[in-house]
Amino acid sequence: MTTDKEQLTSGQRAAPADVLIRLEGVHKQFGKHVVFKDLTVSFRRGETAVVLGASGVGKSVMLKLILGLLKPDRGHIFIDHTDVTTLRERELIPLRTRFGMLFQGAALFDFLTVYENVAFALHEHKRLAEDEIRRIVARKLALVDMQGTENLLPEELSGGMRKRVGLARAIAIDPEVILYDEPTMGLDPVTADTINELILRCRRELKTTSIVVTHDMQSAYKVGDRLIMLYDGGVIADGTPDQIRRHGDIRVQRFIHGDAGLTAAPMG
Ligand SMILES: Nc1ncnc2c1ncn2[C@@H]1O[C@H](COP(=O)(O)OP(=O)(O)OP(=O)(O)O)[C@@H](O)[C@H]1O
Ligand SMILES: [Mg+2]
Numbered sequence: 377m378t379t380d381k382e383q384l385t386s387g388q389r390a391a392p393a394d395v396l397i398r399l400e401g402v403h404k405q406f407g408k409h410v411v412f413k414d415l416t417v418s419f420r421r422g423e424t425a426v427v428l429g430a431s432g433v434g435k436s437v438m439l440k441l442i443l444g445l446l447k448p449d450r451g452h453i454f455i456d457h458t459d460v461t462t463l464r465e466r467e468l469i470p471l472r473t474r475f476g477m478l479f480q481g482a483a484l485f486d487f488l489t490v491y492e493n494v495a496f497a498l499h500e501h502k503r504l505a506e507d508e509i510r511r512i513v514a515r516k517l518a519l520v521d522m523q524g525t526e527n528l529l530p531e532e533l534s535g536g537m538r539k540r541v542g543l544a545r546a547i548a549i550d551p552e553v554i555l556y557d558e559p560t561m562g563l564d565p566v567t568a569d570t571i572n573e574l575i576l577r578c579r580r581e582l583k584t585t586s587i588v589v590t591h592d593m594q595s596a597y598k599v600g601d602r603l604i605m606l607y608d609g610g611v612i613a614d615g616t617p618d619q620i621r622r623h624g625d626i627r628v629q630r631f632i633h634g635d636a637g638l639t640a641a642p643m644g
Contacts, residue, residue, distance in 0.1 A: 395454075396421040396553065396585050397442055402451035404437060411437050413609040415451070424579055424586040426600035428593075428631065433606045435589040436480060439555045442587075443475060444468040473501050476546030476584075480557040484530040484538055484545070490517070491526035494544045501549055516544040519581065520574055536567035543574060547582060554578060556588040560595045568595060575599045593632050597621075605631060 397419040404412040411434040419425050427435050440446040441453055444460050452459045455471060463471070484493050494513045498504060504512075517523050520540040530538060539559060546554055559575065560568035572595050578584060579599075590596055596603055596617070603620040605613040605628055613620055613628045623629065630636070 394420045394422075396456065397587075398452075398454040399438070399441065400452045400454065402441065402448045402453065404434070404441065404446070404448050410609060412448070415606075415610050417604060417611050417614070419585065419587055420602075421585055422583065423601045424575070424588060424599055425602045425604060426596040427587060427589045427604050427606060428591060428596060429606035430591070430631065434609070435606060436557055438606070439477070439557055439587065439589060442555065443472060443477065473497075473549060474552045476549070476551035476554045478539070478542045478546045478554065478556045478559055480561065480589075484541060486530050488530075489526065490522070490528050490530075490533075490541050493530070493541060494548050496545060497549045512548065513544075516548055517541075519547070519577065520544045521570075534567075536563050536570065539563065539571055540574065543571075543578070547578060547584075550582065551584060553585045553587070554582075556586065556590075558590055558592075559588065560590065560592045565594075568592065569598075571595075572598045591631075593634075607631075 395418045399415055399417050402412050402415040403410075415438075427438065429435055437446060441448055442455075444453075444463065448461060451461070453461050455474075458471075460468065460471060485496070488496070491510075491513055494516055495509050498509045498512060513526065514523065517525060520543050522537065522540045522544060525533075525537070525541070530541070533541065543559070556575065559571050563571065575586065575588065576599060579586060586599075588595070588599055600617055603613070603615065603617055604611055605620070607627055612625060613623050615623070620628065620632065
């Protein structure tokens, strides 16, 4: 569909036009511990994809691979048509500015105010007057219902407020893609739902592509256009929320119902 695909240079490869991010045959291990073996998964432009899977399955590692913070041992990671595994650190910087990341646990800089946290990437990547930065920060804080909190320190915020500020920071530079790592973890159900609403709002108002890593099924069903479940180094389920709900694999059913399967027959 796009003409730029006709001029592929080395390290680039054609993919369906709506695919923005593609992991292909990715293998990653730490020492002897294999996290991914031949992981292949695509994320489409404009969708909110939810990545599910048990603790330790590699969800955060997958996000770090996409950002180029970790390198796969084998395989390719394409963003648009560029294989990011071939890029040098310096070449990854412009790519990262297309991403906003809400880290697991919000990970605000504790010694910086809310304003300084949200403005961080604006100071790093954009040459803007401080007045303009103030306006952008105020707008992003309003989007997450945290207006007027610029001078507070992270320690003065509740868990839910920290997540909101983390989200304001993630969207500060108007990223094309937002990566959410466990956005509702550690929050009470009502506060968690306000975060779900904000994820939906960001999608609606900023038109971003999103990848949401979670093991909160309520959140997954609410925000996801597509649910992808990781298991034992690869993808075992990939479909709409309805398809996942009705999935025939017992491992998927156990996960979505929070059943450890300890009373059931051992898995074959
Ligand atoms: N830098 C690292 N060095 C060594 N091992 C690592 C590193 N990063 C991750 N791992 C290991 O890789 C595996 C996957 O970790 P990851 O953090 O991606 O899990 P996760 O699916 O995000 O789990 P959780 O739901 O608990 O956040 C774990 O066994 C972890 O110990
Ligand atoms: Mg994690």
